[in-house]
Amino acid sequence: MIRKLLASTVTPIVLIAGIVTATPVFAQSDTVNVLYAGSLVNVMERSIGPAFEKATGLPFRGYAAGSNKIANEIKGKLRRGDVFISASPKVNDSLTGAANGDHVTWYVNFAESxxxxxxxxxxxxxxxxxxxxxxxxxxxxxxxxxxxxxxxxxxxxxxxxxxxxxxxxxxxxxxxxxxxxxxxxxxxxxxxxxxxxxxxxxxxxxxxxxxxxxxxxxxxxxxxxxxxxxxASYTLTILSDAPNRDGASSFVDFLLSAQGRALLKQHRVDVIKPTVSGNLQAVPPSVQAVIDAAAQ
The missing domain is CATH 3.40.190.10 (Periplasmic binding protein-like II)
Known part of the structure; x- marks a missing residue:
């Protein structure tokens, strides 16, 4: 039993050009799954995602597609995620309310293009x-x-x-x-x-x-x-049934932080003063704090 436990938790060792390095292992539950509008694929996969991983130690996994397509997959229970980034506020309406599964209760407008x-x-x-x-x-x-x-x-x-x-x-x-x-x-x-x-x-x-x-x-x-x-009017939210709510909050905190906003600007995304729509009481305190800081 002890041998099995050690085997399941040990960090794999990789030998590269004669140098022994440790490859970090993350629990799957640590992964932050971000579903986002396909127009952001370059900035998310080459900039925001890697920078988030470096800053927090949490693994990022992105899925890019048309915003309505993602919303339909969420509503149809074909895809689950922690954070949803849409290119239009109207898309969130299709996921709001009991009739739509209550997947979205609030969202933040944070950028335009x-x-x-x-x-x-x-x-x-x-x-x-x-x-x-x-x-x-x-x-x-x-x-x-x-x-x-x-x-x-x-x-x-x-x-x-x-x-x-x-x-x-x-x-x-x-x-x-x-x-x-x-x-x-x-x-x-x-x-x-x-x-x-x-x-x-x-x-x-x-x-x-x-x-x-x-x-x-x-x-x-x-x-x-x-x-x-x-x-495009980009919005983000933490989905109500997010498997990794803590990780989702960390990602949103990072994206709306000074570092995250600077990365967006580098990729020619027009960053705007973040505004919240929906149930303000459902916004995590850490997210509200970073929104307040960005609004100053």
């Missing part, structure tokens, strides 16, 4: 984006456009709304049809977490992205006219 039209600089259409209005370029025959599903991701819904408003602003009643086709156009609609990669690899000529994606990854982009502006 405007919607842009990004393009591949190697595309044959790239020069046109420098000399013509974006809607005119997107109507060119043969151009390959990427966007997310408006039913699964706020960015997809913002895209359709923005092009619809552009049709009115530029007096082009058929603009949506010529650029996007039908709402569920299978040739354009792609998972949010793969959209950037497809553009960078040349599979797409242009697409709709948030500014954090285009700035962070050096994707050339066009910002639409102010009258057409749409933007």
């Amino acid at each position: 405007p919607l842009m039209i990004g393009y591949n600089p190697q595309s044959r259409f790239a020069p046109q984006f420098k000399s013509r209005r974006w809607d005119q370029v997107l109507q060119q025959p043969g151009i390959r456009i990427g966007r997310t599903d408006p039913k699964l991701d706020p960015k997809g819904a913002f895209t359709v709304a923005m092009v619809t408003r552009a049709a009115e602003l530029y007096h082009q009643p058929d603009l949506v049809e010529k650029t996007l086709g039908v709402t569920e156009n299978s040739e354009q609609v792609l998972p949010e977490e793969t959209l950037v990669g497809r553009l960078q690899s040349g599979q797409l000529d242009a697409g709709f992205f948030y500014s954090t994606e285009t700035s962070d990854l050096k994707i050339p982009a066009i910002r639409p006219a102010p009258e057409l502006q749409a933007k």
Whole structure:
């Protein structure tokens, strides 16, 4: 029995180039599972996640997808997590209240990111984006456009709304049809977490992205006219059935701290004064304290 216990708790030893190193072992219950909007995949996996692990010693595990898709999976009990980060406050409504499983009782608005039209600089259409209005370029025959599903991701819904408003602003009643086709156009609609990669690899000529994606990854982009502006409004919450509530609080504390906000800014996320919606009494004291500090 003693031998089995020691075998289960000992830290594995790894020999690398003649140097003996200890590989830390975390209990699975220590892992903080963060479900987040796919537009944040770069900042979360390359910056926030590793920095959180270094600062707290807690392992980070991220899952990226369209915000509505994640909410549907939570509601359908297909996926569990500790923290949920959405690109739109409205997504939280689908998880609020007894009829929706009471998964969300409060959330914090903490950052924003405007919607842009990004393009591949190697595309044959790239020069046109420098000399013509974006809607005119997107109507060119043969151009390959990427966007997310408006039913699964706020960015997809913002895209359709923005092009619809552009049709009115530029007096082009058929603009949506010529650029996007039908709402569920299978040739354009792609998972949010793969959209950037497809553009960078040349599979797409242009697409709709948030500014954090285009700035962070050096994707050339066009910002639409102010009258057409749409933007992500990022929110975070600790899910009511979070398996690791202490770890979740630690992650939220870190993300809203001066260090976390600085990392977001480095990745061109527009950090705003955090505001709480919902049941204020349900917000953990440590989270409320860091919100108060960030608001000063």
